[in-house]
Each structure stands twice: as C-alpha cells, then as structure tokens.
Amino acid sequence: MSTQSNPLEQFYYDNKAVRNFAIATIIWGIVGMLVGVIIATQLFEPAANFTQYGSFGRIRPLHTNAVIFAFVGNAIFAGVYYSLQRLLKARMFSNFLTEFHFWGWQAIIVAAAITLPLGITTSHEYAELEWPIDIAITLVWVAFGINMFGTILRRRERHLYVAIWFYIATFVTVAVLHLTNSMQLPISIFKSYYVYAGVQDALVQWWYGHNAVAFFLTTPFLGLMYYFLPKMANRPVYSYRLSILHFWALIFIYIWAGPHHLLYSSLPDWAQSLGVVFSIMLIAPSWGGMINGLLTLRGAWDQVRENTILKFMVVGITTYGMATFEGPMLSLKNINAIAHFTDWIVAHVHVGALGWNGFLTFAILYWMIPRIFQTKLYSEKLVKTHFWIATIGIAFYAIPMYISGFTQGMMWKQFTAEGNLQYGNFLDTTLQVIPMHQMRAFGGTLYLIGAILMAVNLFKTMAQGTLLANEPAEAPALLTIDEIAPEAHWHRWIEKRPIQLLVASLIMILIGSLVELVPTFMVKSNVPTIAAVKPYSALELEGRDIYIREGCVSCHSQLVRPFRSETERYGEFSKSGEFVYDHPFLWGSKRTGPDLHREGGKYPNSWHYHHMREPSSMSPGSIMPAYDWLFEQSLNTSMTEKKLSAMKTLGVPYEESQIKNAVRDLNQQAKEIQMQMAGEQIKIGADKEIIALIAYLQRLGTDINKKQ
Amino acid sequence: MFKQFISVIPGADIFMISSLCIFMAFFVLVGLYLLWMDPIHTVKMQHLPLENNDFEPKI
Numbered sequence: 001m002s003t004q005s006n007p008l009e010q011f012y013y014d015n016k017a018v019r020n021f022a023i024a025t026i027i028w029g030i031v032g033m034l035v036g037v038i039i040a041t042q043l044f045e046p047a048a049n050f051t052q053y054g055s056f057g058r059i060r061p062l063h064t065n066a067v068i069f070a071f072v073g074n075a076i077f078a079g080v081y082y083s084l085q086r087l088l089k090a091r092m093f094s095n096f097l098t099e100f101h102f103w104g105w106q107a108i109i110v111a112a113a114i115t116l117p118l119g120i121t122t123s124h125e126y127a128e129l130e131w132p133i134d135i136a137i138t139l140v141w142v143a144f145g146i147n148m149f150g151t152i153l154r155r156r157e158r159h160l161y162v163a164i165w166f167y168i169a170t171f172v173t174v175a176v177l178h179l180t181n182s183m184q185l186p187i188s189i190f191k192s193y194y195v196y197a198g199v200q201d202a203l204v205q206w207w208y209g210h211n212a213v214a215f216f217l218t219t220p221f222l223g224l225m226y227y228f229l230p231k232m233a234n235r236p237v238y239s240y241r242l243s244i245l246h247f248w249a250l251i252f253i254y255i256w257a258g259p260h261h262l263l264y265s266s267l268p269d270w271a272q273s274l275g276v277v278f279s280i281m282l283i284a285p286s287w288g289g290m291i292n293g294l295l296t297l298r299g300a301w302d303q304v305r306e307n308t309i310l311k312f313m314v315v316g317i318t319t320y321g322m323a324t325f326e327g328p329m330l331s332l333k334n335i336n337a338i339a340h341f342t343d344w345i346v347a348h349v350h351v352g353a354l355g356w357n358g359f360l361t362f363a364i365l366y367w368m369i370p371r372i373f374q375t376k377l378y379s380e381k382l383v384k385t386h387f388w389i390a391t392i393g394i395a396f397y398a399i400p401m402y403i404s405g406f407t408q409g410m411m412w413k414q415f416t417a418e419g420n421l422q423y424g425n426f427l428d429t430t431l432q433v434i435p436m437h438q439m440r441a442f443g444g445t446l447y448l449i450g451a452i453l454m455a456v457n458l459f460k461t462m463a464q465g466t467l468l469a470n471e472p473a474e475a476p477a478l479l480t481i482d483e484i485a486p487e488a489h490w491h492r493w494i495e496k497r498p499i500q501l502l503v504a505s506l507i508m509i510l511i512g513s514l515v516e517l518v519p520t521f522m523v524k525s526n527v528p529t530i531a532a533v534k535p536y537s538a539l540e541l542e543g544r545d546i547y548i549r550e551g552c553v554s555c556h557s558q559l560v561r562p563f564r565s566e567t568e569r570y571g572e573f574s575k576s577g578e579f580v581y582d583h584p585f586l587w588g589s590k591r592t593g594p595d596l597h598r599e600g601g602k603y604p605n606s607w608h609y610h611h612m613r614e615p616s617s618m619s620p621g622s623i624m625p626a627y628d629w630l631f632e633q634s635l636n637t638s639m640t641e642k643k644l645s646a647m648k649t650l651g652v653p654y655e656e657s658q659i660k661n662a663v664r665d666l667n668q669q670a671k672e673i674q675m676q677m678a679g680e681q682i683k684i685g686a687d688k689e690i691i692a693l694i695a696y697l698q699r700l701g702t703d704i705n706k707k708q
Numbered sequence: 709m710f711k712q713f714i715s716v717i718p719g720a721d722i723f724m725i726s727s728l729c730i731f732m733a734f735f736v737l738v739g740l741y742l743l744w745m746d747p748i749h750t751v752k753m754q755h756l757p758l759e760n761n762d763f764e765p766k767i
Contacts, residue, residue, distance in 0.1 A: 086760045161756040227757050236754035241742045248738050252731065376765035468763070508734075515727045 006477040009156065012470035013085045015372040017098045019467055021078035022365055024106060025071060026455045029361070031113075032066030033448040039063055040441035042625070043592065044434045046615075049625035053117040056625060057551025061128040062116045067353065068126060068216065070109045075361040076220040077101070077144070080167055082368055083227040084148065087164060089157045089475035093150025097143045104140035108133060119549035120190045123584050124205050126212050127181050131192045134182040141178065145171050152498045156475040160498060162243040166223030168498065169251045169505040173215040176509065181208035185646050187639055191545075193646055198579025199266050200521055202587055203259065207513065210258035217352065219251065221360055222289050228364050229296050229313055233303060238295035246288030251505055253282050255512035260331035263340065264561040265587065266576035271516055272333075278512070279331035286324035293317040308383045312363035315391060319355025323348060338413070341557055341591040343433065344405025347398045354394045354447060362386065362454060369458050375465030382457040390450035396443025404436035408591075413565040421568050426594040427619050434623075530577035533703045535652045536696070538640050538666040543696025545643075546689055547586070550627065557588035558597040558700065571598035571701070578704060581652045593624060600702035605673055606680045608694045630690040635670075637663050669695060 042048045042056045049055045081098070085091060092098050111133050115121075121128040129137070148171060152164070181204055184192035196204050230237050237243060259267060259275025294317055297304060304310045326348050330339050339345060370377050377383060411429040414422035423429050536544060547553070560566050562573040574597050579585055603611075610617050613631060615624040644659045658665070667686065673694060674686040684690065 083757075086762075087756060157756070159753060159756070161753060163757070230754075230757045231762070234758070236751075236758060240750045240754045241745060245738060245742055248734070252734070370765040371763045374763050374765075473760070511727055511730055 008474045009477050010472065010474050011089075011091050012472055014081070014092050014095070014098060014469075015467060015471050016469040017092065017102060018078050018082045018368065018372055019462075019469075020102050021074045021081060022369060022458075024102075025074040025078055025361060025365065026451075026458060028066060028070030028074060028109060030448070030451055030455060032063060032071045033444070033451055035059055035063040035066060037441060037444045037448055040437065040444050043623060044437045044441070046623050046625050052119070052550075052627075052629045055550070055627075057554050058117050058119055058121075058549075060551060060554045061121060061125075062113065064126055065112050065116065065128065066109070068212070069112070072217060072353075072357050072361065073105065075357075075364065076170075076216075076224070077105070078368070079224040079228065079364050080148070080220065082372075083163060083224065084151060084167065086473075087157065087161045087227065088151055088155035089473065090151055090155045093147050093154060097147040097150075101140055101144045101147060104136065104143065108136050108140060111136070115190070119551075121548060121551065122184065122192065122194065123548045123551075123553055123586065124181060124194070125209055125589060127178075127205070127208060130190055131182070131184050131186050132189060134178070134184070137178060138175075138182075141171075141175060145175070149498065149502075156478050158478060160501065161226070162237075162240065162247060163223040163226040164498075165244075165247050165501060165505075166219045166226070168502050169247070169509075170215050170220045170223070172502055172506050173211065173219075173251070173255075173509050176506070176513070177208045177211050177215065180204060180513075185650060187642055187646050191639065191643075193583040193643075193650060195650055196583070197650070197652075198582045198585050199268075199576045201583065201585040202262055202265065202579075203267060203271065203517060205585070206261040207255075207258035207517065210261060211255055211509075213352075214250075214254040214257075217357055218254075221357060222247075222250075224360060224364060225289070225293050225313075225317065228360075228367060229293055229317075232307075232310055232313060232363070232367055233297055233300050235296065235300055238292050238298065242288055242292045246285040246292065248508065249285035249288070250282075252508045252512065253278050253285060255509045256516065257282055257331070259516065260336070261589065262587075263331070263333050263336045264563070265559055266574055266579065268519075268576075271519075274516060276331050276333065279328045283325060283328050286327075287321060290317055290321035290324070293320075308380065308387050309363045309366050311387050312359045312366070315387075316356050316359030316363065319351050319359070319394075323352035323356060326351070337561075337563065338409035339405060340561075341589070342405040342408040342412075343401045343436070344409065345590070347401035347405055350401065351394070351398050354390075354397065358390070358447070362390070362451075365454070365458060369461055370465065372468055372471070373462055373465030374468055375461060378457050378460035378464060382453050386450045386453045386457070389453070390447050393443045393446030393448075393450060396446060397440050398443070400436035400439035400443070404433040404440075407433055407436070412569075413563070415565070421565065424569070426569070427622060430592065430623060431621055529580065530575060530704060532706045533578055533580060535581045535647065535654055536699065537669055538644060538658075538662040539669040539692050539695045540699045541643060541647070541696075542635055542637070542640060542666065543692035543694070544586075546630070546693045547696055548584075552596075553586045553588045555588075555590065555592035555624075557591050557595045559587040560595055560597050560701075566595070570595050572704065574701075575704065578701070581647070583647065583650055583652075596697070596700055598701040600698050600700040604680070605677050605694050605698065606682055608697055609677060609682055609684070609690065612690060612693065627690075630693060631684065631688055633689045634685070634687045635689050635692050637666060640666055666692075 038048065039056055039060050052058070081092060112129055115130060115133070116128060120130050122130060148167065152160070183195045185195060186192045194201055226237055226243060256278035257275055259271045260279045263272050263276070265272075294314070297310070297314070304314055329335055330345070330348060366377065366383055408429055411423045411432060416422050558574075560570045560573045567573055607618060611619070612627045614626055615622040641659055641662045644654050644662050648654045648659065670686040670691045673691050674684060677684060
C-alpha cells in the first residue's frame with residue numbers, strides 16, 4: 001500500500017442544488033399523486049372527467065410522467081448530488097451545469113404538464129412527450145452526465161463506491177433507451193410518427209418501458225440505498241462483494257426482460273421466451289440487493305423500533321423484494337395469461353412505486369434536509385404519522401387492486417356449461433370491480449395526505465434552520481495512478497477507472513438489447529406480411545391521430561390474444577402482419593374497456609356516434625367519459641397531405657396520387673359516413689372530428705376478412 | 709429511411725450462442741474477481757460512506 005499522501009485541500013459541498021431538487025421532489029410528488037387520485041376517481045365516477053383537458057385518457061400520462069420523472073426523477077438527483085460529492089470528496093464539477101440541469105429538468109416537467117392535457121402525445125407509455133421535449137431531455141441528461149463525470153474525474157477519493165457504479169449505469173442506460181425509443185419523424189412542432197411500426201415498435205417500446213423501470217426506478221435507488229442506509233444506521237453495508245455481484249448481474253439481465261410485456265402477442269415466440277427466461281433469472285440479482293439492504297441492519301433492529309426513517313427504509317426495501325419476486329412470476333406465461341391487461345399489473349407497479357420509490361424518497365428527504373439546514377426535524381410525531389398513514393394507504397391501494405385483477409382475469413375467461421362466455425358483455429366485468437376502484441382511490445388519498453404532512457414537516461424544518469449552501473470540507477488531493485503502490489491488487493483496477501466502468505456497463509446492456517432487437521428487425525419470417533392489409537385512408541389516419549390524442553390506448557387494447565376466451569369475445573386473434581403500417585403501435589397494456597382490434601364493422605356508425613356522445617346511452621352503467629368536443633371541433637386537414645407523405649417516407653406504400661389527393665379523398669369518405677348516418681336521422685357536419693374517429697374505428701381489424 | 713423488412717439473416721442463432729458465451733465468461737471473471745478480493749480492501753470500500761462527518765441534528 002502507498003504511504004504517500006498529499007496536503008489537505010479545502011473545498012465546499014454544494015447543498016443548494018440538493019435543496020432545490022428536494023423541494024422540487026416534494027412539490028411535484030404532491031402534484032403527481034393528486035392527479036393519480038383524480039384519475040382513480042374517474043374510473044368509478046365518469047363525472048370527474050371535466051373538459052377535454054381533464055379527461056382520463058389525457059391526464060393518465062400526466063400522472064405517470066409526473067410521478068416517474070418529476071417526483072422520482074428529482075428525488076434521484078437530490079440524492080445523487082448529496083451522495084456523489086461526499087463519496088468523491090469533491091464539489092460538483094460545474095455550478096452552471098448544476099443550475100442548467102435543475103432548471104432544464106423543471107422546464108421539461110412544465111412542458112409535459114402543458115402538452116399532455118392538450119393531447120400532444122406520442123402514445124408510447126412513459127415516453128409520451130413529443131420530439132422537441134425529447135431533444136430537451138437529451139440536452140439536460142447530457143448536462144447531468146458531464147457534471148457527474150466531471151466530478152468523478154476531479155475526485156479526491158480514488159475508489160468508486162458501488163453506489164456510483166449504479167449512478168453510472170443509470171446515466172448510460174437511460175441515454176441509450178431514450179435515444180432509441182425517441183426515433184420519430186416530425187410532421188410539425190407538436191406531431192411526429194415513430195420510425196418503427198407494429199411489432200417492432202412494440203418491442204422497442206417495451207424494451208424501453210421495462211428498462212425505464214429498471215434504470216430509472218431501480219438502479220439509481222439501489223445506489224441511493226447503498227449510500228443512505230449505512231449512513232442512517234451508522235454501519236457499513238452487509239456485503240460489499242454481494243453488492244458488486246448483484247450490480248453486474250442486474251444490469252446484464254434486466255435489459256433482456258422487456259418482451260415479458262408482450263406475451264401471447266404477435267411478437268415472435270423466441271423473443272417472448274427469452275424475455276421469460278431472463279425475467280426468472282432476475283430474481284437472483286434483485287433479491288441480492290434486497291438481502292444486502294436488510295442484512296445491513298443486522299444487529300441494529302432495535303434502532304428500527306425507535307427510528308421512523310429506518311422504518312421507511314425497511315418497508316421500502318421489503319416492497320422492493322416483494323415486487324421483484326412478483327415480477328418474474330407475472331412473466332410466466334400461464335400467470336401472465338390471467339394477469340395481463342388487468343388491475344393485477346396496476347397493483348404490482350404500485351407496490352414498487354409507492355413502497356420502494358416513495359418510501360426510500362421519504363426516508364432520504366427526512367434524513368437529508370435537517371442535515372443541510374443544520375437543524376432537527378420540525379416534528380418527529382408527524383414523521384411517524386406519515387409512516388403509518390402511507391403504509392395503510394399502500395395496503396388500501398394494493399389489496400383491492402389485487403382482488404380486482406384476479407376478478408377481471410377470471411371473469412374474462414369464464415365459460416358456461418354450454419360453452420358460451422359467462423360474461424359476454426365486457427361491461428359486467430368492469431362494473432364488478434367498481435368497489436375495488438373506490439377503495440383504491442381511498443388508499444391513494446391516504447398516501448397523498450401522508451405526502452402533504454411530509455411537505456408541511458419539511459418546509460417547517462427548512463424555515464427553522466439555515467441552509468448551509470456551501471458546506472466546508474477537506475480531503476487530501478488524489479494521488480495519480482503512478483503514485484499508487486505497485487503492489488496494489490489488479491482487481492481494484494476498474495474501481496479507479498470511471499470511463500472504463502461506463503464502457504463496461506454500456507457493453508453489458510447492449511448485448512441483451514441487440515440480441516433481441518436486431519433479429520426482430522432483420523429477419524423477415526418474424527413479421528409475415530398479409531397481402532390484404534392495406535394502409536389507412538387519409539380520413540382513417542386522421543381518426544387514428546384523434547384516437548392517439550385522446551389517449552384511448554390507456555383503456556382499450558388492440559391485441560386479441562390466441563385464447564378461446566378472447567377469440568369468442570372479440571374475433572380472430574391478432575397477426576403481426578396486420579400492424580405493419582401502424583406508426584406507432586397501439587396494443588395498449590390495460591383493458592378498462594374491451595379490446596378494439598376487431599371493432600371494425602361490429603356496430604353501425606350510428607352506434608359509435610351515440611356511444612361517443614353519451615356512452616351510457618349505448619352501454620348502461622358505462623364508466624367511459626363522453627367526448628362532446630369531438631362533435632363540435634372541426635377536423636384540421638392542413639397537415640393531412642404531409643402526414644401521408646411522412647408515412648410514405650417510413651415505408652407505408654402510399655401512391656403519389658393518394659398523397660396529392662389526400663384532402664379530397666378524406667372529404668369524400670367523410671361525406672359518405674355523414675350521408676349514411678343522415679339516413680338514421682343523425683345530423684352532423686362531415687368536417688367534424690367524430691367522423692374521422694368513426695372511420696378509424698370501423699376500419700380496425702377488418703383487412704384480413706377482405707377477399708383478394 | 710427505415711425499411712419494414714430487409715432480408716433473412718442466415719444463422720441468427722449465433723446471436724444466442726455468442727451471448728450465452730459472453731454471459732458465462734463474464735460471470736466467471738466477476739466470480740474470480742470477488743473470490744480473490746482483498747478483505748482489507750473490502751472493509752475500506754464498505755466504510756467509504758461513513759467517512760464524512762455530516763451535521764448530526766439533536767433530536
């Protein structure tokens with residue numbers, strides 16, 4: 001070992017950035033949870049859908065984006081900025097980049113809060129923001145990366161603690177995921193089409209979606225756990241070896257598991273199987289992290305009895321263990337057949353989100369804020385109240401959702417002794433779970449109240465203390481590599497080399513990504529073509545864009561799985577070749593209402609007209625909101641030609657004449673629908689948006705029945 | 709621009725076999741790395757988060 005040492009250097013930790021991100025976490029957390037309670041209420045009380053800007057389909061992505069990227073995202077940055085500086089014994093690399101990162105991220109959140117209710121969405125789950133915002137995300141993420149790596153390069157501690165490995169893996173993987181999943185062809189500043197279509201688009205989206213959970217909701221929080229849990233309990237992590245093993249295993253294996261979101265879909269079977277196998281393997285590294293966290297508290301459980309912050313950590317880590325055991329189980333095909341599209345998945349996600357992300361965030365905020373404000377917590381009693389109210393809230397949320405999920409899964413598949421569907425009317429299954437949805441909204445409200453109590457407590461704490469914006473610290477300057485003793489063991493090599501660590505992490509996540517994505521894109525047999533499947537007409541394409549704008553995909557799937565229970569209910573199961581012109585795919589992930597892939601021709605135009613205007617008039621008791629504005633707003637056809645042209649660029653075989661005459665053809669088809677409905681005493685202008693939506697719905701899934 | 713279908717890749721199974729080999733080789737290396745890890749170094753790494761003296765609020 002080296003005996004050399006350098007003189008001590010004075011420097012200051014930036015606590016202002018930590019404070020800013022912490023405040024943003026608290027505010028956006030309450031906003032995101034409040035929107036969650038509103039949409040939960042809309043699922044049993046349609047009157048809670050106020051105006052088009054507050055309808056379920058438009059604000060459901062607002063909830064998911066707010067809690068994932070605003071609440072959890074800011075919590076990650078607060079925790080990373082606090083721990084990174086102290087683990088590296090260095091101030092953040094650049095004050096400007098820190099400010100740019102903070103304000104840039106908040107601007108992106110505000111942009112999301114404005115555009116999503118306006119219906120400006122790409123429809124890819126957890127990636128709904130349109131392309132200009134995607135570019136802004138890229139710039140801010142790069143600023144964060146430069147700031148992080150600049151700090152690492154200017155560090156005063158040679159070795160990189162395992163928490164920093166998790167931060168590096170988070171940075172590099174989120175960058176790869178975001179760039180790959182944001183490949184869009186812009187039509188205008190607020191509209192674009194994904195370059196991928198159908199099955200390929202589904203695979204890219206769920207490779208992204210699953211790994212957003214992995215590398216935004218899991219790896220950064222494991223890093224935070226490895227820093228903050230030892231600090232809170234004042235004891236080192238149980239096993240450093242285990243932390244290294246589960247780090248590499250986790251990042252390598254997680255990236256493969258995305259296709260388990262597409263079981264029994266039109267995705268090639270080999271890709272589905274790969275997703276299942278790697279999902280099962282994922283139990284080992286996930287539980288490695290959970291066990292390492294809980295065993296860190298060995299011999300310190302008496303502290304847990306007294307310390308509410310540690311209680312938050314214990315429940316958070318335990319729910320991580322529960323969710324990461326349940327996830328692989330849900331990826332088994334026989335279980336997935338029942339659970340997919342039901343509330344079971346909602347329960348699963350929220351056990352992880354409310355327990356793991358929420359509780360760790362609360363614990364870190366309660367621990368960090370008194371320290372940077374040099375004071376004690378305003379009220380320990382309020383912390384205890386928050387803990388219990390939030391824990392009960394999770395139970396009230398998750399248990400009814402599990403019951404609801406099992407109920408839906410079973411009812412959808414129930415046959416009578418005569419061989420008919422027991423619940424042929426889908427609405428029966430929706431109405432059956434209404435009490436569960438009411439209890440869920442109550443659970444969510446409890447959780448939100450807990451967060452408000454935390455906000456009061458923390459803002460009072462800030463008010464009674466003084467922010468130590470620049471916290472003085474000292475450490476010896478870092479010895480150069482040459483100054484390290486030659487007898488240093490080879491295995492410490494990577495811990496001293498952040499760039500090599502980044503490259504190694506990148507290689508690990510690229511292996512799984514490329515093996516799954518490349519063959520699906522390149523091998524023709526994976527997506528058999530169907531000659532009868534033709535591109536959408538101009539009117540249908542515009543109708544499809546309205547379907548996307550209104551977020552219909554949040555409640556209606558477009559994927560009939562090859563089960564008798566589904567083919568009896570909906571019709572022929574979906575083939576991959578039917579989606580080749582779908583930019584983006586709209587398979588969905590939840591059935592609050594029935595699947596719509598075989599909706600075309602099932603009902604007359606007039607049925608759709610009345611159903612969209614007042615859903616309960618056609619389906620008594622329906623919880624679907626009314627879409628009045630579609631009957632008042634005229635269809636904007638100024639971009640129609642451009643849209644067809646963009647689709648042609650993406651490989652959709654439109655003729656030049658179809659593009660040139662797009663608006664004329666659109667008007668003609670709209671007139672035909674108008675005339676047909678006029679015969680049923682319905683008076684509506686041919687230029688209204690509802691006409692385009694009806695045209696699209698009537699086209700869905702009909703091509704395979706056409707004669708060649 | 710993007711094409712829906714390009715061509716058949718003969719022997720796409722090489723993707724699976726090579727990834728399995730990389731997977732096995734990598735984890736053998738990580739296993740050896742952990743097996744031969746210096747216990748003194750491990751203890752030093754474990755204690756890194758505890759080295760800073762944060763402000764301790766009096767409860």
